[in-house]
Each structure stands twice: as C-alpha cells, then as structure tokens.
Amino acid sequence: MTTTNSKGTAKAIGRVILNTSRRPMHRRTRIVTLILAIAAVVLALLALGSGDYPLSVPEVLRALFVRDGSFEGTIVTEWRLPRVLAALAFGAALGVSGALFQSLTGNPLGSPDIIGFSTGSYTGALIAITVVGDTYISTSAGALVGGLTTALVVYLLAYRRGVQGFRLIIVGIAITALLTGVNTYLLLRASVEVAMSASIWGSGSISLVGWDQAVPAMIVLVVLAPLVILLSRPLRQLELGDDAAQAHGVRTEPARLAILVVGVALIATVTAVAGPIAFIALAAPQIAQRLGRSAGLPLVGSALTGAVLLLLADFVAQHLFPGGPVPVGIVTVCVGGLYLIWLVAVDRKSSSM
Amino acid sequence: MTIQHTPQQPADTGAVSPTERIRTRRILGWVLAALALVVAIAGSLAIGSRDIPLDVVWNALLHGSDSSSDAVVVLDLRIPRTVAGIAAGLALGVSGALIQAVTRNPLADPGILGVNAGAAFFVALAVGVLGITAVEDYLWFAFLGAFVATVVVYLIGSTGRGAASPAKLTLAGVALGAVLAGVTSAMLLSDPEAFNALQSWNAGSLQFRDWNVILPVLPFLLAGLVLAAAIARPLNAIALGDDVSLSLGVNVLLIRVLSVLAITVLAGGATAIAGPIAFVGLMVPHVARWIVGPDQRWIFAYTLLLAPLLLLVADIVGRIALRPGELPVGIVTACLGAPVLIVLVRRARVSGL
Numbered sequence: 001m002t003t004t005n006s007k008g009t010a011k012a013i014g015r016v017i018l019n020t021s022r023r024p025m026h027r028r029t030r031i032v033t034l035i036l037a038i039a040a041v042v043l044a045l046l047a048l049g050s051g052d053y054p055l056s057v058p059e060v061l062r063a064l065f066v067r068d069g070s071f072e073g074t075i076v077t078e079w080r081l082p083r084v085l086a087a088l089a090f091g092a093a094l095g096v097s098g099a100l101f102q103s104l105t106g107n108p109l110g111s112p113d114i115i116g117f118s119t120g121s122y123t124g125a126l127i128a129i130t131v132v133g134d135t136y137i138s139t140s141a142g143a144l145v146g147g148l149t150t151a152l153v154v155y156l157l158a159y160r161r162g163v164q165g166f167r168l169i170i171v172g173i174a175i176t177a178l179l180t181g182v183n184t185y186l187l188l189r190a191s192v193e194v195a196m197s198a199s200i201w202g203s204g205s206i207s208l209v210g211w212d213q214a215v216p217a218m219i220v221l222v223v224l225a226p227l228v229i230l231l232s233r234p235l236r237q238l239e240l241g242d243d244a245a246q247a248h249g250v251r252t253e254p255a256r257l258a259i260l261v262v263g264v265a266l267i268a269t270v271t272a273v274a275g276p277i278a279f280i281a282l283a284a285p286q287i288a289q290r291l292g293r294s295a296g297l298p299l300v301g302s303a304l305t306g307a308v309l310l311l312l313a314d315f316v317a318q319h320l321f322p323g324g325p326v327p328v329g330i331v332t333v334c335v336g337g338l339y340l341i342w343l344v345a346v347d348r349k350s351s352s353m
Numbered sequence: 354m355t356i357q358h359t360p361q362q363p364a365d366t367g368a369v370s371p372t373e374r375i376r377t378r379r380i381l382g383w384v385l386a387a388l389a390l391v392v393a394i395a396g397s398l399a400i401g402s403r404d405i406p407l408d409v410v411w412n413a414l415l416h417g418s419d420s421s422s423d424a425v426v427v428l429d430l431r432i433p434r435t436v437a438g439i440a441a442g443l444a445l446g447v448s449g450a451l452i453q454a455v456t457r458n459p460l461a462d463p464g465i466l467g468v469n470a471g472a473a474f475f476v477a478l479a480v481g482v483l484g485i486t487a488v489e490d491y492l493w494f495a496f497l498g499a500f501v502a503t504v505v506v507y508l509i510g511s512t513g514r515g516a517a518s519p520a521k522l523t524l525a526g527v528a529l530g531a532v533l534a535g536v537t538s539a540m541l542l543s544d545p546e547a548f549n550a551l552q553s554w555n556a557g558s559l560q561f562r563d564w565n566v567i568l569p570v571l572p573f574l575l576a577g578l579v580l581a582a583a584i585a586r587p588l589n590a591i592a593l594g595d596d597v598s599l600s601l602g603v604n605v606l607l608i609r610v611l612s613v614l615a616i617t618v619l620a621g622g623a624t625a626i627a628g629p630i631a632f633v634g635l636m637v638p639h640v641a642r643w644i645v646g647p648d649q650r651w652i653f654a655y656t657l658l659l660a661p662l663l664l665l666v667a668d669i670v671g672r673i674a675l676r677p678g679e680l681p682v683g684i685v686t687a688c689l690g691a692p693v694l695i696v697l698v699r700r701a702r703v704s705g706l
Contacts, residue, residue, distance in 0.1 A: 109524075157695050166520045170460065170698040173527055177631065178691035181684040184556075188675055203538070278531075321539065330539040337532030344524045345512045 029292040029301070036291075036304035040088060043311045047084045048076050050319055082214040086206050087314045087328075088307040089218050090274055093266045095288070095306020096228055098281030099297040100263035103235055104256065105168065108343065111282040112151075112267045115172030118276035119179040120150025121268045122202065126186045129194055136216050136272075143272035147264045150175060204277040204329020206314060217273045224269070227262050232299050235259060239296050277329045279336020280306050280313075286343075379645055386658040393665040397435040398427060400669050402677045405431075429563075437562035438668050438682075439661040441627040444574050446660020447581050448619035449634020450641070450652050454588045455612040456507075458522055459639070459697055462690075463499075463620035464631025466526030470533040471502025472624035473555060477537045480551055489569045492625050496573075499621035503613055505529060534629070557630040557683020559668050570622045577618035578657075584611050585650040592647060630664075630683045632690025637663055639693065663689075 048064070049055040053075055055063065063076035098111045112118060124146015125139045132138040154175050158168040183202065187195045234255040237245035242252045267281065287309075288294075288301030310328070313335065317328040398410045405423045410431075413424035445463065452461045452468075463469050475498025479491040506529055510522035541555055553560060587608045590598035595605050623630070641655035664682065667689060671680035 157699070160699055166524075167698050170523065171695050173465075174691040174694040174698075177687040177694075181688040181691075184684045185674065185680060188678055188680065203542075326539045326542050330535050330542070333535035334532050334539070337528050337535060340528035341509055341525060341532070344521055344528060345509050 029294055029298065032288075032292045033300060033304060036288075036301065036308060040304060040308050040311065043308060043315065044084050044088060047087075047311060047315050048080045050315070051075075051080065078211075082211045083206055083209050083314070084311065085218070086209040086214045086274070087311040089214075089221055090206065090270045090277070091280055091284070091307040091310025092303035093221050093224075093270050093306070094277065094280040094310065095284035095302040095304070096299055097263045097266040097270075098283075098306070099285035099288075099299055099302035100228075100231075100235065100259050100266075101281070102285050103239055103297050104259055104263070106239075107168070108286055109169050109282070109340075111285075112147075112263065113276070113278045113281045114169055115151075115154050116176040116179065117147045117151050117154075117264060117267055118271050118278065119176045119183070121147035121271035122276050123179045123183055123186070124149070124268075125272055126183055126190075126198060129198060130186060130190050134194065136213075140216075140220070140269065140272040144265060144268040147268040147271065148261070150179065151260065151264055202275055203327040204275040204332070205327035206274045207318070207325065207327070209273060213273050217269055220269045221266070224262060224266055227258075228266075228299060231255070231259050231262060235299075236296055275327075275329060277310070277332055279332045279339065280310050283336055283339050284309055379651060382644055383654060383658065386655060386662065390658050390662045390665075393662050393669070394435055394439070396669050397438060397665045398431045401426075401431065401672045402679070433563050433567060434559050434668075435665065437559050437567050437626050438665045440567060440571060440574055441559070441623040441630065442633060442661035442664030443657060444577065444619040444623035444626075445630060445633040445664070446637040446656040447578060447653060448616045448623070449660075450638035450649070450656050451581055451588075451612050451616050451619070452634065453638050454592060454649055454652075455609060455616075456522060457592065460523045460635070460694065461526075462632060462635035463616065463623075464629065464633075465523065465530070465635060465694075466503070466506050467528075467530030467533060468499050468502045468506070468526075468616065468620045469624045469629035469631065470530040470537070471498040471500075471505075472496070472621045473629040474498055474533040474537045475501070476625065477540050477551060477555070481540050488566050488625065492569060492573070492622070495621040495625040496617055497621075499624065500613070500617040502529060502533070503616060503620075553681065554628040556681040557628040557686070558679075558681040559627055559664075560679060560681070562626060567626060570626050573618050574622045577615045577622065580611060580615040581619070581653060584608055584615070585653050588612070588649045589647075592649070628681075628683060630686055632686045632694070633660055633664055635697075636686075636690050636693045639697065 045057050045060055049057060049060045055072060055076070059072055060076055063070065063072040064081075067073060094113075098113075101112050101115075102108055102110050104110070121143040124142040124144070126142070127146070128138040128142025132142075154168065154172050157175070158171040160167070187198055187202070190198065234245065234250045237248045237250045238252065238255060238259075245252050245255075270277065284306035285297040285302040288298050288305040289296075291305070292298050292301050294301070310332070313331040314328045317331040318325050321331065395407060395410070399405050399407050403423075403426060405427060409421075409423050410427050413427040417424075417428070448463050448468075449461070452463060452466065453459060472495040475494040476491050479485040479494040485491045485494070506522065506526045509525035509529070537555065541551060587598070587603045590601045590603045591605060591608060593601075598605055598608075620634075637656050637660040638652055640659055641652045645651040645655055664686070667685040668682040671682050671685045674680045674685075
C-alpha cells in the first residue's frame with residue numbers, strides 16, 4: 001500500500017491529523033478505563049473487608065499478602081476472595097458477552113439475558129444434571145448447549161426478512177417464559193438434593209462459589225479472553241456494515257458465527273456456575289459507551305463496567321438489602337429493570353426498539 | 354349478561370341472510386364452548402392426585418357430605434378450587450380483552466404489561482410489611498397495585514416521541530413487571546416465615562384456595578364484568594381510532610377511565626385469588642377474535658367461556674403432569690401462551706388490531 005514515498009508521507013500526515021482530532025476521545029476512554037479499574041479494586045477490597053467479621057482495608061491487604069495462617073487470612077482468602085473474584089470475572093464476562101451481542105444485533109436490547117440465552121443455559125444445565133449427574137463438565141456442557149440452542153431458536157423464530165429488534169425481544173421474552181416453565185417442571189421432578197442445589201442457583205447467586213467452582217470457570221474465561229481480543233477487529237468492521245467489513249477483508253459470516261459462539265460461551269460459563277444473572281449484559285456495555293463517549297461498544301470498558309456492576313450488586317445483595325442476604329440475581333433484575341424502563345422512556349427513535 | 358348483547362332474530366324468516374348465518378354460527382359456537390366448559394368443570398372436580406369417579410362427584414354435589422373421603426375432597430378442595438379457576442379465568446380473560454381493546458395493542462395482557470406483578474407486589478407489601486392477613490383487607494392493595502402499574506406502564510409507554518406504540522408499551526410493561534416480580538421474590542425469600550402463605554400463590558396457583566379467599570373477591574369481579582359489558586359497544590368505536598370515535602359521539606376519555614377501572618378490579622381481583630398468572634388474557638381474546646371477528650361484544654361473550662375453560666384445563670394439566678405433585682397453573686399457562694405470543698409477534702401487522 002505504501003509503495004511510494006509520497007503516499008507514505010500522506011499516510012503519516014493523515015495519521016497525525018487523525019491522532020490530533022481523536023486524542024480527546026482516546027484520553028477520555030483511557031481515563032474512564034483507569035477509573036473503572038480503580039473502582040473495581042477499591043470495591044473488591046471493601047467487599048473483602050465486610051461481613052459478620054468486619055476488617056479494615058489494611059487488615060484485608062495484610063491478610064491477602066501475608067500468609068501466616070491467621071483467622072483473618074482464612075476468612076479473606078478462603079471464604080471471601082473466591083466470591084469477590086467470581087463477581088469480578090463473571091461481571092466482566094457478562095459485560096463482554098453483552099457488548100458482543102448488542103454489537104452483532106445493532107440493538108441495545110439484543111443482549112443475551114433479554115433474549116433468553118441465560119434461561120436456556122439454565123435449562124441445559126438442569127437437563128444435564130438430571131440426566132448425567134452433577135459434575136462441572138456436564139453442567140458446563142449442558143449450559144453451553146442449552147444457551148446455543150436457545151440462541152438459535154430465538155434467532156430463527158424472530159427471523160422474518162431480517163431480524164427486527166422488537167420482534168427479537170418479544171420472542172426472547174416468550175421463550176424465556178416457556179423455558180422458565182420447563183425449568184420449574186424439571187426442578188419439581190428432580191430429586192430433592194438436585195432441586196435444592198439447583199434452585200438456589202436458579203435465581204442467580206454467587207454466594208456459594210468457593211475455589212472449587214471459581215477456578216475452573218475462570219480458566220475457561222481466561223481461555224476465551226484471547227479469542228475476544230482476536231474477534232474485536234472483525235467486530236468493529238462488522239459494525240460498519242457487511243459491505244465495508246468485506247472490503248476490509250473480513251469474511252462476514254464466519255466472523256459473525258465466531259462472535260456468536262464466543263458470546264454464548266462466555267454467558268454459559270457464568271450461568272453454569274452462578275445461574276442466570278440478568279441485566280448485567282444489558283446494562284454494562286451501554287453504561288461503558290456513555291462513560292467513554294466512544295463510537296462503538298467498548299469491549300474493555302464493558303468488561304470493567306460489568307465487573308464493577310456485579311460486584312456492587314453482590315455487595316448490595318449480601319449486606320445492604322433490607323431483610324437479609326438475597327441472591328444477587330434479584331438485585332440485578334431490580335436495578336436492570338429500572339434501567340430498561342429508562343431506556344424505553346427516553347427512547348428517541350422508537351423504531352429502533 | 355352476555356345474551357343481552359345478542360338480540361335474537363325471529364327464526365321463521367324464509368330466506369337465511371348471510372348475517373343471520375354468521376349469527377347462528379356464533380351462537381352455535383358459543384353453545385359448544387359452554388359445553389366444553391361444563392366438561393372442563395367436571396374434569397376439574399374429578400381429576401387430581403386422587404381420581405374420583407364422576408358418579409361419586411355427582412352424588413357429593415347432590416347429597417352433600419356423606420363423610421366419605423371422596424366427598425370431602427370434592428366438597429372442601431375441588432369445588433373451591435374450580436370456582437377459583439372459573440373466577441380468575443373470567444377476570445383475566447376479560448381484562449385482557451379490555452386492555453387489548455383500549456390500548457389497541459394485540460400483545461397486551463395484564464401479565465405481560467406488569468399489572469398482575471403490580472398487584473402481587475402490593476399484596477406482598479401488605480402481608481409482609483403491614484402484617485395484613487385477611488383477604489378482605491389485602492384485596493384493596495391488589496386493586497391499588499394493579500391501578501398503579503397500569504397507570505405507570507401507560508405513562509412510561511407514552512413519554513417521548515412516537516406516543517404509546519405497542520412496542521414501547523409492551524417493553525415498558527415487561528420491564529416494570531421484571532422489577533416488581535424481582536422485588537416481590539426478594540421479599541418472599543428474605544422472610545420465608547411471614548410469607549409462607551404467599552409462596553405457592555406467587556407462582557400463580559389455584560391449589561389450597563378456600564372460600565374465605567374466593568368469596569370476598571367475587572362481588573368485585575362481578576362489578577368489573579358488568580362494567581366491561583357496559584363499555585363493550587363504545588370500545589368498538591375506539592378500535593377505529595380516537596378521531597372516528599369522537600365523531601361517533603363516544604366520550605373517549607370516559608371510556609378509557611372506565612376501562613382502566615375495570616381492568617384494575619378484574620386483574621387485581623384475579624391476582625388476589627390466584628397470584629400473578631400471565632398469558633391467559635393474551636391468548637383468549639385472540640382466539641375469540643379469530644372465531645367471531647372484531648366485535649368487542651362477541652369477543653367478551655366468548656372470552657367469558659373460553660378463559661375459564663383455558664384456566665381449568667391448564668390447572669388439570671398441572672395436576673396430571675407431575676403426579677402425585679403439582680405444577681402451578683401459572684407455569685402451564687406460560688408454556689401454552691409463549692408460542693401464541695411468538696406467532697402474534699411474527700405476524701406482519703403487529704401494530705394494529
């Protein structure tokens with residue numbers, strides 16, 4: 001492309017112009033990212049310190065880094081740390097999954113929790129548990145297959161000369177209602193032990209996450225992370241439209257399929273451990289976009305916002321909710337539902353919904 | 354109540370005109386539906402975890418309790434349950450027909466638009482926070498909740514540009530319903546003792562409804578039905594649009610207010626009896642419209658039979674599906690109603706009735 005000197009110079013000039021014009025946005029994005037990261041760390045420290053046995057931040061730090069077998073150390077590293085890390089990692093995964101889907105469908109409501117994937121993952125996991133038994137592999141595989149199948153079914157049922165946002169959402173709501181019924185049926189049919197463990201999980205909770213559950217899920221998420229980074233370039237190109245993406249050398253259909261699979265894999269991994277946690281995937285990308293004032297949906301920002309949101313919601317569910325601890329899914333449903341109402345109320349171009 | 358709207362033509366006119374043929378067919382269909390309802394009532398009395406032969410049921414009905422256990426089951430459990438099903442079905446179906454007519458929204462349903470969730474939330478508040486246990490008292494909270502939810506959803510749906518479109522109204526209802534249902538289940542989870550009586554009720558169930566729950570609600574439901582019958586004819590005009598109905602001499606505002614009043618009483622009363630049940634009010638008016646066309650008076654007449662029929666059949670299915678356990682009727686109606694919602698939203702003209 002840059003065979004001649006003049007072209008190279010032009011490109012350099014162009015880059016300079018672009019840089020100067022885009023620098024404020026970049027700086028804002030960078031600052032917002034930094035602030036979100038700091039907020040996540042501070043919240044994590046606060047969450048590690050609070051509970052029936054409150055600890056100050058220095059005590060938490062000491063317990064984290066000095067392994068002297070003290071009681072504080074056990075509380076922080078064995079009891080509270082897996083939950084906090086899970087909230088951060090799962091929130092990030094939900095945020096990224098939401099950004100991938102919203103970008104793919106070009107609709108803020110095209111997020112996996114609205115269109116029923118998490119309920120589908122839960123159904124898949126329940127079937128796997130009742131048929132194969134409660135192992136990590138069977139649950140995750142069931143959640144993945146259930147989520148993917150639901151995604152496909154919702155997409156196909158909503159397809160009618162293209163997928164319109166409103167239709168996708170209503171079909172998703174209908175499928176969610178149907179699958180909720182199926183889930184109740186499966187739970188009522190299951191043995192008492194299965195039903196007990198499955199129903200806590202059904203409202204979306206990370207209260208019972210220990211290292212045994214957190215580590216495998218985080219390994220999966222770490223494996224998925226480079227794939228997300230790889231997909232971010234084709235994702236940006238697809239946002240410009242299929243023609244533009246093809247002109248930039250993106251094979252659109254394989255790219256779209258890959259994004260879909262990675263997005264479902266992210267949310268299914270979370271659902272397999274924590275159950276369906278609604279609305280983080282809906283809200284995180286939108287909030288990140290508004291905070292960073294970026295053009296597309298920022299993946300890093302969505303991940304950080306999702307992490308902060310889920311940690312915050314879990315903190316509220318655990319300590320601040322009137323009437324004692326509740327599953328975090330209930331908090332996210334309430335907050336996210338209010339956010340959805342706001343989204344509907346201020347919607348300026350109602351055709352996009 | 355319904356016959357008064359169908360002036361009988363003298364049958365002895367020689368040639369049968371097309372309108373008369375249609376009317377004969379409608380009356381015939383209505384009689385068939387009435388027969389089906391009778392069969393469903395018989396089934397609801399006879400079928401369950403303990404199947405009772407119909408002649409035993411009949412004997413118990415005629416001669417009262419002969420202290421055999423079958424007769425006790427029929428008189429003390431099955432009859433209240435069946436009456437609860439008929440009453441809740443009637444109320445849900447007619448309020449669905451009303452809400453579809455007055456919003457001109459084919460996707461409207463007191464469950465989908467969050468009206469039932471509002472009533473349930475206020476009942477949970479009354480029982481849990483204020484310690485009210487008598488149905489006569491918390492019934493008013495159900496009405497209040499249904500009213501508030503109806504008004505709030507309508508306000509949210511009609512703010513911003515592009516006034517109350519079906520899409521916005523539906524989304525606003527779904528979002529509000531999600532928030533209220535989330536808060537309600539959080540309250541139920543946080544204090545299982547205080548909410549013991551509400552646990553099965555919150556899933557939408559006819560199980561364990563006895564007379565002191567049903568009887569106080571019945572007068573209100575009757576009033577709501579009379580009101581609905583009274584405004585059926587002006588609602589036909591409203592279906593043509595506000596301008597046309599004004600020029601036809603219909604007081605649109607008055608009819609709207611009366612409709613909201615009737616919806617409130619019917620949906621609130623149904624929720625007080627059976628908990629939040631969705632999709633009955635969606636499905637039945639559509640089936641009725643499919644049989645008789647757009648005349649609200651006939652739609653109401655058919656809804657009066659088909660809605661209790663649907664709820665009783667769904668309840669019977671729920672009793673059979675998990676013998677000896679039970680599936681709550683709300684779950685069954687969700688499984689039946691979700692496909693209907695998908696079919697409706699896939700139709701080309703989703704915006705009009």
